[in-house]
């Protein structure tokens with residue numbers, strides 16, 4: 436579905452962010468991308484939709500080599516990739532509904548979206564999505580009146596409105612409390628399963644990654660040093676990814692399946708070390 440071959444990025448400053456990345460992501464797979472600060476996680480996500488231009492290798496989505504596209508064709512291809520950001524990227528003065536509909540910008544043309552005249556079908560779908568993400572009563576609220584978790588739900592609905600095949604998710608829980616973080620990760624996971632959507636989630640919280648992802652890829656200094664199921668992420672591998680640390684004080688996750696409980700779970704020592712120690 437998504438294939439990265441020999442992908443590399445060197446910034447004009449001379450910083451090498453990625454080296455020879457080889458990855459294939461099947462339909463419906465939720466992949467967590469972990470690694471210390473500066474490992475290249477954001478660069479990798481942004482090379483996929485070419486917000487950052489790779490300097491080597493190729494990105495192929497459903498047989499289309501994105502790294503060969505430009506102009507209109509690139510814009511069209513980008514619509515099949517929904518992006519969800521850490522800082523939500525909502526327009527504060529617009530309502531929840533308007534923010535979700537702005538996910539249609541690439542489709543409806545500048546004037547139509549400027550005048551906020553969206554197709555009826557988009558409005559109906561936006562209603563449906565807002566209901567699905569748990570915000571059916573907040574349609575008319577201004578985005579700046581929402582909590583962090585609610586803002587992230589709007590960001591998710593907006594990304595889904597363009598019917599993407601792939602979700603690129605950049606630290607979705609970085610500003611959220613532990614309970615809300617779990618709810619957001621659970622929602623993303625459920626939506627990927629319902630829609631057979633693949634996702635790459637850049638995340639610092641290793642415990643959350645283990646709990647909600649099908650697969651974990653560990654980056655260190657721009658290279659993949661681990662690629663496997665959450666259960667295979669041992670202390671030795673965490674040391675390879677993040678460096679020396681007493682990982683054995685970390686409780687192993689009991690189960691990788693989605694937890695339906697809503698009780699807040701404090702971050703494990705591993706999550707704290709990975710998030711704090713990596714920064």
Ligand SMILES: Nc1ncnc2c1ncn2[C@@H]1O[C@H](COP(=O)(O)OP(=O)(O)OP(=O)(O)O)[C@@H](O)[C@H]1O
Nearest residue numbers: 446448450451452471472473474475476477478479
């Ligand atoms: N615009 C840029 N110009 C020059 N160098 C950059 C740029 N963006 C990132 N880098 C460098 O590329 C490397 C990878 O950075 P990147 O932001 O992708 O890492 P990351 O794993 O996402 O880090 P974090 O977890 O802190 O967000 C770092 O050495 C960084 O300094």
